[in-house]
Amino acid sequence: MSERASTKGRDDELASASIRPELIERVESGEGADKDLHRVVLEAFGVCAHRRTHKEECDNDGYDLVCSDCGSSDLWLGMNPTGSLDAVVSLIERKLPEANCHGYDLMPKEVVGYVSRNCIPAGERAWMHEGYAKTPARALLAACLRALQTKLKEHADANSKNPLSEGRERS
Ligand SMILES: [Zn+2]
Numbered sequence: 001m002s003e004r005a006s007t008k009g010r011d012d013e014l015a016s017a018s019i020r021p022e023l024i025e026r027v028e029s030g031e032g033a034d035k036d037l038h039r040v041v042l043e044a045f046g047v048c049a050h051r052r053t054h055k056e057e058c059d060n061d062g063y064d065l066v067c068s069d070c071g072s073s074d075l076w077l078g079m080n081p082t083g084s085l086d087a088v089v090s091l092i093e094r095k096l097p098e099a100n101c102h103g104y105d106l107m108p109k110e111v112v113g114y115v116s117r118n119c120i121p122a123g124e125r126a127w128m129h130e131g132y133a134k135t136p137a138r139a140l141l142a143a144c145l146r147a148l149q150t151k152l153k154e155h156a157d158a159n160s161k162n163p164l165s166e167g168r169e170r171s
Contacts, residue, residue, distance in 0.1 A: 042079070048077070079091075099116060110133065
């Protein structure tokens with residue numbers, strides 16, 4: 001039981017995220033930054049995508065900007081993952097920390113984004129996902145959404161095999 005308790009926070013965080021195939025399609029087929037899509041993407045990654053914020057007093061004589069809807073101080077709404085590679089990289093660092101390689105290739109007709117985990121000593125690749133779009137940010141974002149989709153599926157499969165997790169699926 002103690003092992004489960006220690007991983008609970010992570011379980012909940014993963015459980016709050018889900019990736020629909022239509023979302024990946026929307027990211028890959030569009031162009032440039034898209035504010036509506038941007039919000040859906042943040043929700044899919046399970047990070048705060050709310051708009052309303054307020055200031056809250058914090059310990060070191062200042063104020064923190066906090067989300068008025070979920071209380072998170074980890075605000076992502078200013079991030080623009082459909083138009084900014086920096087924003088996509090922040091999402092990788094946050095949600096796919098096991099990835100140790102990411103980038104994009106400019107091909108004649110499209111951009112191919114990729115995110116992978118390479119096992120350096122073994123000279124092998126543990127996994128890799130690709131995305132295809134007109135811009136680097138969208139191509140890399142699509143690759144990340146596929147990686148996260150697989151991660152969530154593996155997580156759900158592992159949970160369903162675990163007898164301790166019986167009952168979780170009903171919720
Ligand atoms: Zn929020």
